[in-house]
Amino acid sequence: MREPGIDRDTLLEQLSARQALEPDVHAAKLFGLVYPSGRPDLEELIAAVNARYLFGNALNPFRFPELAGLEREVVDSVASLLGRPAGERPVGAMTSGGTESILLAMLAHRERARRRGIERPEIIVPQSAHPAYAKAAHYFDLDLVHVPLDEHWRADTGAIRKAITGRTAVVVASAFCYPYGVMDPVAEIAGAAADAGVGCHVDACIGAFVLPFLERLGHDVPPFDFRVPGVTTISADVHKYGYVPKGASLVLHRDDDWFELQGFLYDQWGAGIYGSAAIAGARPASPVACSWAVINHLGIEGYTEIVSGLMEVVSKVRSAVAEIDGIELVGDPIGPVLALQSETLDLYAVAETMEDRGWYLNKLTSPRGLHLMLSPGHAAVVDQLISDLVEAVKTADGAPTPQETARYS
Ligand SMILES: Cc1ncc(COP(=O)(O)O)c(C=O)c1O
Incomplete structure (x- = not known):
């Protein structure tokens, strides 16, 4: 531990710099780990409640x-x-x-x-x-x-x-x-x-x-x-x-x-x-x-409305995937979590191309494929996601890169 402490502004600057090295949790570029609601009003409520209950x-x-x-x-x-x-x-x-x-x-x-x-x-x-x-x-x-x-x-x-x-x-x-x-x-x-x-x-x-x-x-x-x-x-x-x-x-x-x-x-x-x-x-x-x-704020009505919007994102992604030759869903997912597999394309290479474009898709090992947990926040970026995915698939060839261990992410 340091002898003299660090002043508030410097600390916050340091944290901003360190956070900037990690994915932005609001940008909806992650497909798991965080679940952006796309609802600034909810986040404002959470911040207010959090401030009241910091030390209980x-x-x-x-x-x-x-x-x-x-x-x-x-x-x-x-x-x-x-x-x-x-x-x-x-x-x-x-x-x-x-x-x-x-x-x-x-x-x-x-x-x-x-x-x-x-x-x-x-x-x-x-x-x-x-x-x-x-x-x-x-x-x-x-x-x-x-x-x-x-x-x-x-x-x-x-x-x-x-x-x-x-x-x-x-x-x-x-x-x-x-x-x-x-x-x-x-x-x-x-x-x-x-x-x-x-x-x-x-x-x-x-x-x-x-x-x-x-x-x-x-x-x-x-x-x-x-x-x-x-x-x-x-x-x-x-x-x-x-x-x-x-x-x-x-x-x-x-x-x-x-x-x-x-x-x-x-x-x-x-x-x-x-x-x-x-x-x-x-x-x-x-x-x-x-x-x-x-x-209590959302209630059944609020959650139902959110899930309705979320399922529109899911159907856009599912329709786009159905249009891409060589990629198919794994099983019949019921909601916003989708897994993609391919017999002809190297999906890990697709994941890497997507990562170069700032999308952090997850890799599956069994079957070898891709994994997406869609959140309501993805509504704002879904069209870009789909066009980048289509482009990434075009550049991936059929020769799989050497198997690497996928990490839960
Ligand atoms: C089906 C299922 N069960 C349990 C867990 C574990 O939850 P947590 O990471 O909150 O401990 C997860 C996490 O993704 C999950 O998907």
Whole structure:
């Protein structure tokens, strides 16, 4: 640490210079990691709420009862959005992100399995599921059992049924998955889980703030939430398509007694009883307050309008891709996440040409291809994106560059 500190203006200049070396999060040139809403009014609201909640701590609901109340209201709103019957007590908590929500759901299922006498439970995870399940297995002494996808890039229910054993704690379904944006057959998977008496976790980290609104817009959305019998937990990220800054997700449980299994209580400390429902101890107040504000500000109508605009961007990109010879979508994506593959073109070379033009497309390894998470903010740049993509494809030849490892980005 420096002896004398640096003055404010110099610090801000340094930060501006460093930020200028990274992609602009507002420019809609990224296709994942950030989710530009294209709504300056929302960002202004978030900044105002953030300024009020910079230093709160969501760890202690007795010291910050109103903050705890905001969290309960967020849990309640999202639980009812995701099919929890009205009037029933919402059970769940806010977490720092999809990974923490998934870790806590897997922990609750592990505890449940241990109560059934299973010392080292297994979790059954389709190949397209997020690495957070592997992390949960690593952290919580679980065995990760991968199951293949079917020919439509969806989790294969037949393979899941075969993989369930006496040690299975939970099976996972994505609604929808990160790599291809396709829905797993949640009702079938949850049915297989219920038949075997095991849990079913639905990963709606991306889908929770897209699918309910697509349904309202009349799209064909297969049931994926608590309306499906057998679904025991759901993870839902507000910091993706909920348009709140990072640090905001939810883990939701169908039953009260399952929720208790994710909690931690310790009464052997000189500073008193310590209880926490999350992995973190101290928790920032701002993601809770910002989630409460954005969810209440937009409401179902606001989110539906945003998803309607987003799907116009998606259809423009899908139509353009359909026109390009040699490129096709991977599977049948339900919403704004698209994966592209080609048997004739080197799509990694296309990605590099696009990067030279300032577009940061993601690379997929299986199949070798490109990956785009479209956001509402892309509406302002979609025509340029399409014309640059068409040009980039023209310059790419069929000889693939040597395989390089794609990074999650
Ligand atoms: C389907 C899915 N689940 C979980 C996660 C993990 O979320 P986070 O990065 O917020 O931990 C992601 C992240 O992209 C995801 O796409």
